[in-house]
Amino acid sequence: xxxxxxxxxxxxxxxxxxxxxxxxxxxxxxxxxxxxxxxxxxxxxxxxxxxxxxxxxxxxxxxxxxxxxxxxxxxxxxxxxxxxxxxxxxxxxxxxxxxxxxxxxxxxxxxxxxxxxxxxxxxxxxxxxxxxxxxxxxxxx
Amino acid sequence: xxxxxxxxxxxxxxxxxxxxxxxxxxxxxxxxxxxxxxxxxxxxxxxxxxxxxxxxxxxxxxxxxxxxxxxxxxxxxxxxxxxxxxxxxxxxxxxxxxxxxxxxxxxxxxxxxxxxxxxxxxxxxxxxxxxxxxxxxxxxxxxxxxxxxxxxxxxxxxxxxxxxxxxxxxxxxxxxxxxxxxxxxxxxxxxxxxxxxxxxxxxxxxxxxxxxxxxxxxxxxxxxxxxxxxxxxxxxxxxxxxxxxxxxxxxxxxxxxxxxxxxxxxxxxxxxxxxxxxxxxxxxxxxxxxxxxxxxxxxxxxxxxxxxxxxxxxxxxxxxxxxxxxxxxxxxxxxxxxxxxxxxxxxxxxxxxxxxxxxxxxxxxxxxxxxxxxxxxxxxxxxxxxxxxxxxxxxxxxxxxxxxxxxxxxxxxxxxxxxxxxxxxxxxxxxxxxxxxxxxxxxxxxxxxxxxxxxxxxxxxxxxxxxxxxxxxxxxxxxxxxxxxxxxxxxxxxxxxxxxxxxxxxxxxxxxxxxxxxxxxxxxxxxxxxxxxxxxxxxxxxxxxxxxxxxxxxxxxxxxxxxxxxxxxxxxxxxxxxxxxxxxxxxxxxxxxxxxxxxxxxxxxxxxxxxxxxxxxxxxxxxxxxxxxxxxxxxxxxxxxxxxxxxxxxxxxxxxxxxxxxxxxxxxxxxxxxxxxxxxxxxxxxxxxxxxxxxxxxxxxxxxxxxxxxxxxxxxxxxxxxxxxxxxxxxxxxxxxxxxxxxxxxxxxxxxxxxxxxxxxxxxxxxxxxxx
Numbered sequence: 001x002x003x004x005x006x007x008x009x010x011x012x013x014x015x016x017x018x019x020x021x022x023x024x025x026x027x028x029x030x031x032x033x034x035x036x037x038x039x040x041x042x043x044x045x046x047x048x049x050x051x052x053x054x055x056x057x058x059x060x061x062x063x064x065x066x067x068x069x070x071x072x073x074x075x076x077x078x079x080x081x082x083x084x085x086x087x088x089x090x091x092x093x094x095x096x097x098x099x100x101x102x103x104x105x106x107x108x109x110x111x112x113x114x115x116x117x118x119x120x121x122x123x124x125x126x127x128x129x130x131x132x133x134x135x136x137x138x139x140x141x
Numbered sequence: 142x143x144x145x146x147x148x149x150x151x152x153x154x155x156x157x158x159x160x161x162x163x164x165x166x167x168x169x170x171x172x173x174x175x176x177x178x179x180x181x182x183x184x185x186x187x188x189x190x191x192x193x194x195x196x197x198x199x200x201x202x203x204x205x206x207x208x209x210x211x212x213x214x215x216x217x218x219x220x221x222x223x224x225x226x227x228x229x230x231x232x233x234x235x236x237x238x239x240x241x242x243x244x245x246x247x248x249x250x251x252x253x254x255x256x257x258x259x260x261x262x263x264x265x266x267x268x269x270x271x272x273x274x275x276x277x278x279x280x281x282x283x284x285x286x287x288x289x290x291x292x293x294x295x296x297x298x299x300x301x302x303x304x305x306x307x308x309x310x311x312x313x314x315x316x317x318x319x320x321x322x323x324x325x326x327x328x329x330x331x332x333x334x335x336x337x338x339x340x341x342x343x344x345x346x347x348x349x350x351x352x353x354x355x356x357x358x359x360x361x362x363x364x365x366x367x368x369x370x371x372x373x374x375x376x377x378x379x380x381x382x383x384x385x386x387x388x389x390x391x392x393x394x395x396x397x398x399x400x401x402x403x404x405x406x407x408x409x410x411x412x413x414x415x416x417x418x419x420x421x422x423x424x425x426x427x428x429x430x431x432x433x434x435x436x437x438x439x440x441x442x443x444x445x446x447x448x449x450x451x452x453x454x455x456x457x458x459x460x461x462x463x464x465x466x467x468x469x470x471x472x473x474x475x476x477x478x479x480x481x482x483x484x485x486x487x488x489x490x491x492x493x494x495x496x497x498x499x500x501x502x503x504x505x506x507x508x509x510x511x512x513x514x515x516x517x518x519x520x521x522x523x524x525x526x527x528x529x530x531x532x533x534x535x536x537x538x539x540x541x542x543x544x545x546x547x548x549x550x551x552x553x554x555x556x557x558x559x560x561x562x563x564x565x566x567x568x569x570x571x572x573x574x575x576x577x578x579x580x581x582x583x584x585x586x587x588x589x590x591x592x593x594x595x596x597x598x599x600x601x602x603x604x605x606x607x608x609x610x611x612x613x614x615x616x617x618x619x620x621x622x623x624x625x626x627x628x629x630x631x632x633x634x635x636x637x638x639x640x641x642x643x644x645x646x647x648x649x650x651x652x653x654x655x656x657x658x659x660x661x662x663x664x665x666x667x668x669x670x671x672x673x674x675x676x677x678x679x680x681x682x683x684x685x686x687x688x689x690x691x692x693x694x695x696x697x698x699x700x701x702x703x704x705x706x707x708x709x710x711x712x713x714x715x716x717x718x719x720x721x722x723x724x725x726x727x728x729x730x731x732x733x734x735x736x737x738x739x740x741x742x743x744x745x746x747x748x749x750x751x752x753x754x755x756x757x758x759x760x761x762x763x764x765x766x767x768x769x770x771x772x773x774x775x776x777x778x779x780x781x782x783x784x785x786x787x788x789x790x791x792x793x794x795x796x797x798x799x800x801x802x803x804x805x806x807x808x809x810x811x812x813x814x815x816x817x818x819x820x821x822x823x824x825x826x827x828x829x830x831x832x833x834x835x836x837x838x839x840x841x842x843x844x845x846x847x848x849x850x851x852x853x854x855x856x857x858x859x860x861x862x863x864x865x866x867x868x869x870x871x872x873x874x875x876x877x878x879x880x881x882x883x884x885x886x887x888x889x890x891x892x893x894x895x896x897x898x899x900x901x902x903x904x905x906x907x908x909x910x911x912x913x
Contacts, residue, residue: 036573039240047565082538083536084542085543089556092490118659121612131604
């Protein structure tokens, strides 16, 4: 999944605010430690990888003293903006991308990515949502 | 056995051929992890004898390949000392992953520079004195392929004595996983990692003639230092002498001119190569060397000659000899560049509060030099080793852009990009943790819907299918070529060149294939009543389409008062019609024909259309030849809806409904129809007979039997009449009934296939009756 925010006056502070909020809501841990680490991606500058706190030993998200990389992000590269006809002196923003399966695996402790595509009824019934539930801000993500 | 440190007297069972009394050995007590064999030592009995640990070979410790027995230590060792201390293996190893833009950090010095800028230690200046040449170099350079090699330098050192490197050099190389070879080779490897300056050494006596030329390779084979024969192409840069190719420049040297212990005269090469050409050659020939890794990310152009001097000094000091003058060809390309930083941008882009002095200090520590500055901005000279900063911008703007807009964007991109390069440097050294998080500005009090109407209806479809007992699955977009062929779509153009698995080599023509295979896997586990659906892409020669596919197999559940029955095509049709209803396509708007694609059972399937042309979907039994070919025993009923063919409904304001005060009246009819006549057509004709009065028409019975002509069916339909102005009289009801019969009988859309037998008036055995 990739996401992009472009406007006037969007800064790296917004990138941090958005991603920290998302990760804490997604993992349902209001105090989840989130770390931003300078990195390199071709389409953003500055670029950063985002780590969350976890325990290598137990796999608990938010527990322990280890860090786990979960996604890549950065400020949209001026060349990307110019290639799309946006004046980089006026417009700026941030972008991030993450693997939905990977985040789901972490949240639910699913050990093997292949199980998503196996279509094993027992697995689907175990992890499936209720037929009536729909993700909404009112009901909680 | 006696050892220090709490192991004064231990019995160890050991089968090594060299184990003997009085030997000094490496002892691993219980609990020790042995990396070479991936085991953890436990005390136990071996062949009935107590064994309290293990005596180790170097191979078991992951320190050597020899395995003639346990390691023998000299008598001078201190008993009980840790072997890691004794062998100086206690140096911490730090793994650093370097991003592809930072070729300058692929060296100890580059990393030290970053650490110093971040306040960890102080970077000492590195200066190397030039070595005065004692004689002109007998070998000279000639560049014939300037695009691939702008500059090359070299010099001869004669009278060297090659052999093993001294301990300090061997240990440094070993500590980073390199195998020491000989002093001359080790020196080039050392400088590759120390300065990020790859070098190559030729045995000068093995070079034919007095010129080394940098030129395009012919189509020829070249034996590299690692013994591999590489097949070269005409875009590859090589170094040739009179005898032929002696080096694949910047990637790997040749076996023929490699140095050995007998080497007396050595010729050192230091050059600059075009990173892109070098990377392409390296990738094509699968040459993975430390030199390639550095050259393809870009090396410091200002370090070619000083790197050569450093190598000369090391060779003279470790191998002796005397050095020639430096010989070179070409010119070092100009690398000087500037970039401006408006300090205010650290906060307006970076969101960071960093004083201009601090930003300047960070950049200076990284090697940038202030050329001019005022309170608001400064211009920095980019250091020679940072080929990732303030590079030229080549845009690839989208074709459809407004010309003015595109030009404006292009005009400002270079300065912004250069500035962002500097901001990135300041932020990464300053640290990202201290940048305050800010919530995104909320422009409206009430958030706009996050989903588009098209996305929203997909959610509704998913919930509908789930409520009908279908379980959602997600399948790969790849299937096997054979499976795709069974479902009518395996064009060569959609066959994968590099499939992730040999049975995933074709883009799927429908998600149905994944559902069938998933059903099969579940059935193999004893779950043969699986009902599945997927909304996902299907791939065709003319593009990609979004498809909802569903499948039911096995039987309906056993319930009290209800007998289990096999799934039939009507179950699939019911799923499809329900899904189309969610898509705002009521059953009345649809027509059904019997020309479903080849993977459907020819007699038990249907195509659902809106109007005569638009195909919305298919339903029916899977063709027995398909199930058989896939190894499935039994009947599967399936449906597919092409979601792209279903238009989004227009948003209409709701009308005020007419809620009648009068009771509706219901009448049943039976029509005997010919085999080709679809029930849908009968219902449609009946409904159209008196639009103002008929509010609903339903099929409630289908009868086939001996009393009817072969293939003919009797369709029982219920018609609901809803009066608006007054209750209906018997006469009015009879009049409408006549109209309905007439409408059904005369609806000869296709005279060949449609023939209605209207009740009462035409056929005494059929009747028109009131239920109440």
